[in-house]
Amino acid sequence: xxxxxxxxxxxxxxxxxxxxxxxxxxxxxxxxxxxxxxxxxxxxxxxxxxxxxxxxxxxxxxxxxxxxxxxxxxxxxxxxxxxxxxxxxxxxxxxxxxxxxxxxxxxxxxxxxxxxxxxxxxxxxxxxxxxxxxxxxxxxxxxxxxxxxxxxxxxxxxxxxxxxxxxxxxxxxxxxxxxxxxxxxxxxxxxxxxxxxxxxxxxxxxxxxxxxxxxxxxxxxxxxxxxxxxxxxxxxxxxxxxxxxxxxxxxxxxxxxxxx
Amino acid sequence: xxxxxxxxxxxxxxxxxxxxxxxxxxxxxxxxxxxxxxxxxxxxxxxxxxxxxxxxxxxxxxxxxxxxxxxxxxxxxxxxxxxxxxxxxxxxxxxxxxxxxxxxxxxxxxxxxxxxxxxxxxxxxxxxxxxxxxxxxxxxxxxxxxxxxxxxxxxxxxxxxxxxxxxxxxxxxxxxxxxxxxxxxxxxxxxxxxxxxxxxxxxxxxxxxxxxxxxxxxxxxxxxxxxxxxxxxxxxxxxxxxxxxxxxxxxxxxxxxxxxxxxxxxxxxxxxxxxxxxxxxxxxxxxxxxxxxxxxxxxxxxxxxxxxxxxxxxxxxxxxxxxxxxxxxxxxxxxxxxxxxxxxxxxxxxxxxxxxxxxxxxxxxxxxxxxxxxxxxxxxxxxxxxxxxxxxxxxxxxxxxxxxxxxxxxxxxxxxxxxxxxxxxxxx
Numbered sequence: 001x002x003x004x005x006x007x008x009x010x011x012x013x014x015x016x017x018x019x020x021x022x023x024x025x026x027x028x029x030x031x032x033x034x035x036x037x038x039x040x041x042x043x044x045x046x047x048x049x050x051x052x053x054x055x056x057x058x059x060x061x062x063x064x065x066x067x068x069x070x071x072x073x074x075x076x077x078x079x080x081x082x083x084x085x086x087x088x089x090x091x092x093x094x095x096x097x098x099x100x101x102x103x104x105x106x107x108x109x110x111x112x113x114x115x116x117x118x119x120x121x122x123x124x125x126x127x128x129x130x131x132x133x134x135x136x137x138x139x140x141x142x143x144x145x146x147x148x149x150x151x152x153x154x155x156x157x158x159x160x161x162x163x164x165x166x167x168x169x170x171x172x173x174x175x176x177x178x179x180x181x182x183x184x185x186x187x188x189x190x191x192x193x194x195x196x197x198x199x200x201x202x203x204x205x206x207x208x209x210x211x212x213x214x215x216x217x218x219x220x221x222x223x224x225x226x227x228x229x230x231x232x233x234x235x236x237x238x239x240x241x242x243x244x245x246x247x248x249x250x251x252x253x254x255x256x257x258x259x260x
Numbered sequence: 261x262x263x264x265x266x267x268x269x270x271x272x273x274x275x276x277x278x279x280x281x282x283x284x285x286x287x288x289x290x291x292x293x294x295x296x297x298x299x300x301x302x303x304x305x306x307x308x309x310x311x312x313x314x315x316x317x318x319x320x321x322x323x324x325x326x327x328x329x330x331x332x333x334x335x336x337x338x339x340x341x342x343x344x345x346x347x348x349x350x351x352x353x354x355x356x357x358x359x360x361x362x363x364x365x366x367x368x369x370x371x372x373x374x375x376x377x378x379x380x381x382x383x384x385x386x387x388x389x390x391x392x393x394x395x396x397x398x399x400x401x402x403x404x405x406x407x408x409x410x411x412x413x414x415x416x417x418x419x420x421x422x423x424x425x426x427x428x429x430x431x432x433x434x435x436x437x438x439x440x441x442x443x444x445x446x447x448x449x450x451x452x453x454x455x456x457x458x459x460x461x462x463x464x465x466x467x468x469x470x471x472x473x474x475x476x477x478x479x480x481x482x483x484x485x486x487x488x489x490x491x492x493x494x495x496x497x498x499x500x501x502x503x504x505x506x507x508x509x510x511x512x513x514x515x516x517x518x519x520x521x522x523x524x525x526x527x528x529x530x531x532x533x534x535x536x537x538x539x540x541x542x543x544x545x546x547x548x549x550x551x552x553x554x555x556x557x558x559x560x561x562x563x564x565x566x567x568x569x570x571x572x573x574x575x576x577x578x579x580x581x582x583x584x585x586x587x588x589x590x591x592x593x594x595x596x597x598x599x600x601x602x603x604x605x606x607x608x609x610x611x612x613x614x615x616x617x618x619x620x621x622x623x624x625x626x627x628x629x630x631x632x633x634x635x636x637x638x639x640x641x642x643x644x645x646x647x648x649x650x651x652x653x654x655x656x657x658x659x660x661x662x663x664x665x666x667x668x669x670x671x672x673x674x675x676x677x678x679x680x681x682x683x684x685x686x687x688x
Binding site (some may be wrong): 058061064066089090091092093096097098099101103104106115116119122131167170173228 | 325500501569571572573574576577578579581582585589590593667
């Protein structure tokens, strides 16, 4: 579809035969997928299908869960992110994440955005940090709303503003990939529309991967869609094709509302 | 009648049977409310009775009967070269003789007992501080001895027959003469806070106990606060879930329930027995109290850490914060109000703890306040224990007064917990 942008279509993340176990539970079975850069890829599927689990494999957030085992091969720009020499702390600066519930720190708006650059030492002095914060808030489409009250607590904002603040916070470490785990499910329709607009804007610079429960949202925002069911990747392809002409009967029944 | 939902009969809410169940439900709720109020009232009544009885018996210890007299410091009794070694008993006797010229030598022994035994030392200290007094007259206010203090406070009934009374008619007459002469006053009892313990009730004070408790609590805090928080952080944030950590967890909960006297025995055996640390020292007392406070702090800290929403941890981890940065940058500050409350409540418990201190000898009779945590000392609760055990009447009121002082500190600490909690919760 929108392949005219630079870099679009280049493979950013490639996963082969990924298995995830939570204790005895085999949560993800043989997932292989290539995710393109400068595009929005949507993961859809019924609850418990493994889409969030797979998303959390991509920045190794699953490492923090007791009893979770990840096998297989996941490469970011051809580099194995589960290799022993890869530091998950560094990886998470390159692969940012936005969560389902807006979760700003109980600190000022400025400190929320400045946190990532501070811990990774991305700014040499205060003016550089100011610059990063402003740029991130602008790219998070929230600068105009908060520029006069950067000292106000992040938690004083509305839900939609908080989520955009969280996106700005994730952008601030200049990641290459942005993972979004149902970023709009806690928001009202107007805030959702703002976030969707923002995501469409963000794909010019980032590889965006979002998990969503809303098929309409996947259809509106994404260029590629992956359908997960019972821990397996059932179908992956162009969003338009998945929604109009799915090749797998399970995809069709989910899209038409017969399962899920 | 068919079972299909469409044809289900509508409930008649006016049915008297249904109305009766509704009434019964409301009645049950009312009864529960009344019971709650009653139990609350009972708790408050108990508290009121406790405080009222303490105040009724303790308030008298907050004032002390004094007599203001002119002491004649003659060079015959006090050598200007060495004022410290003067014959101050004689100074007192001669000064009293001046007030009661008719009293003979034999009765003088008895008359002298009007003044506290400490009076001679007070006169001595005044003279040593200002040797120019020698040869002149010193007007000084000194405490009267305990029986006369009791008489002045109305504790000795003048209508009891003389043989059953602690003061004879003559002694009462002497005191009344002093009173008529306007020499008796009952000012606030500063000695209660400025003196250490004494054999004489009118001289006994809480200074030693206050310092002892302060040093013990300081040591207890310095040991248990960092250790407790460290242990809680490791258990909550870093420890793997396995048998070993399960055992640790169960044992910490068990430790919190161990009677304090057991900790006292442990301290006696280990701190005093093996390590030969000084007996009766506030340092050892603090270490013993820390043993008891640790589990409390660990449990409170773990609960506070657990209460921090996981979304905050995820947010920080997702930005590439290390585990340690997540804990110290986000989780710990958010858990701080809970940790502080738990710590202060643990320390308040430690402040009131008696049994372990008895076992390591902090109930010794010590007449000077400790100047460091390594000197023998008593603590507030053990001082109360000592005074409650003393036969002199004056100690009864002082025991109640000491309990009131202890309660005052406890209330202050709990208030501090509430205030700190509020303050940290508002901070961003």
